[in-house]
Amino acid sequence: MPWDPIQLNDGTKIPSVAFGTWTLGNGQPARDHVDQALETGFDHIDTAQAYRNEEETGTALQDSGLAREDLYITTKYSGRDGLDVNTSIHNSVKWLGVKYVDLYLVHHPRLAVPDIPTNWQQMEKVKADGLAKSIGVSNFEIADLEILLASAKVKPVANQILFHPYVWQRQAPLLEYCKKNGIVVEAYSALTPLTRQPGGPVDKAATQIANRLSVKPEQVLLAWAKSKGVVVVTSSTKKERLEGYLSAGDIELSDDDIAAIEAAGALGARRNLVRTFLTRAIGLALVGSLALGACSYLGIDVL
């Protein structure tokens, strides 16, 4: 099996590649795209209260005719509309048309009202009530996990985080921490070097490797993420891309390929840092000279 399921700390298993519904919008197009993903062979759907398409996702799941036990459904508590965890999970299972979800995540620690330990207790109740087989978190830093683990009765099974070569150096310690604590990392936006920062060093490195292996650059980036032992959450509205994502599970990158992608990621990260610094410095200089100009116009002596 190319994308082998990964063992979670509560005894269940999670399919290691997922189709995400964040950017699908809602209505018939959202239904059609989830439908297409299921038809292509995805059995793990990643949605959230915040994406406002759980109902469409549910319709596609029901229409697929797939047995519940052959599907893995993740949704997230996003703190949307000020609803509490209990009300939100009841809405989610109703909209998704299921008795339980496989994985329920806290979408973001800063959206977890009123605080991390109380929010996690509410998540533990969701599991105890049988509305989620497993519970986990998303966008948690090490400090957030420390707070959670200090009082948790049930450990989170997973932490879904931003994960691509430009943030690899920053996220590696978090991956290490999660591994040490038996928490599986789920990678989202793994294709950022192609989608939001195209033309940069990682795009170039991935394209070079892809050409050599006769595959696509997006497949190389998914194979890179897979090499880190994480669950990959990705998406597309194009069937051909989805097929490519699934077959990316067969790509074995060499140590040199992995090192080249990470070196390109580190270079891009340094460039981003310099760009941010320069933008802020120019901004500050501009504000400073405007302020000096205004003071001199008003006759205020500041120097």
Ligand SMILES: NC(=O)C1=CN([C@@H]2O[C@H](COP(=O)(O)OP(=O)(O)OC[C@H]3O[C@@H](n4cnc5c(N)ncnc54)[C@H](O)[C@@H]3O)[C@@H](O)[C@H]2O)C=CC1
């Ligand atoms: N927990 C969280 O806070 C977050 C979770 N997610 C989850 O992850 C899923 C995937 O997130 P994305 O950022 O969309 O992931 P992604 O980085 O996998 O990007 C998917 C996009 O890349 C495009 N793409 C693929 N190959 C390309 C190429 N060669 N050139 C240009 N574009 C290409 C696809 O058409 C698609 O629109 C979401 O739907 C959601 O389920 C996403 C963001 C945050």
Ligand SMILES: O=CCc1c[nH]c2ccccc12
């Ligand atoms: O999950 C993807 C991005 C997103 C959209 N809405 C929210 C709310 C809270 C955290 C992340 C997101």
